[in-house]
Amino acid sequence: MEISLSRRSAIVTGGSKGIGFAVAARFAASGADVAIVARSGDALKEAAAAIGRSSQNRIIGVQADISKAADVQRAYDEVMSAFDKIDIIVNNAGTSRAMPFDKVTDEILHDDLELKLFAAVRLIRLVMPQMKERRWGRIINVLNIGAKAPRPNSMPTSVSRAAGLAMTKALSHELAPHNVLVNAMLVGLIRADQHEQHAKRANVPIEEYYKTLEKEIPIKRVGEAEEFANLACFLASEQGGYITGTAINVDGGRSPVV
Secondary structure (H helix, E strand, C coil): CCCCCCCCEEEEECCCCHHHHHHHHHHHHCCCEEEEEECCHHHHHHHHHHHHHCCCCCEEEEECCCCCHHHHHHHHHHHHHHHCCCCEEEECCCCCCEECHHHCCHHHHHHHHHHHHHHHHHHHHHHHHHHHHHCCEEEEEEEEHHHCCCCCCCEEHHHHHHHHHHHHHHHHHHHHHHCEEEEEEEECCECCHHHHHHHHHCCCCHHHHHHHHHCCCCCCCCECHHHHHHHHHHHHCHHHCCCCCCEEEECCCCCCCC
């Protein structure tokens, strides 16, 4: 199946590495103009340049800390200045934080919600009017499988991701009459920078670290970011035009619930 995002403009938060980078690259390869948003300026420049080398479309990097409302507004303004419109949002910012409940302070929970929930809320709020006016839009919220089936010692991430799941379903009903589709993609174990950091802190070779994780996955391997990006591209396209209000596990069967 050939998927085209020609004449579409997308914004991908957390887009300089891992899943976000793979999604942005896949969108660009399918014909979209793409803005990637990230906090790290150097990584952002490298990511935008790498995608730009293999794409004829407009690729921009926007440095912003989207846990801050002012930065969300500034990022939106920069993307609108470059593209004039935003058709696709991928809310991907945030890494996993997991600890026992008695270790979760008010500050930790607040910061996690700002980055993983409120950042998405604020960006959607800004873009939604133009999507409704054009009667076309795609919103993809990247969550994790803990949003459906939280494990012990999984807060604050399981809480913020569950909130994102509820928002996805509620918003899908509100926006469906305007042909704006809202879906969630739930990450299982996929190769990403955060896993490399975990392995480094544990002083374990990365492939050995992944081998340990594979024991929990029915398909017996860790996923690739490009596999995640392929589904995101489908959901963002015309071919995915009858799918909304879903939360799809991209996890090799790891989640205990559908």
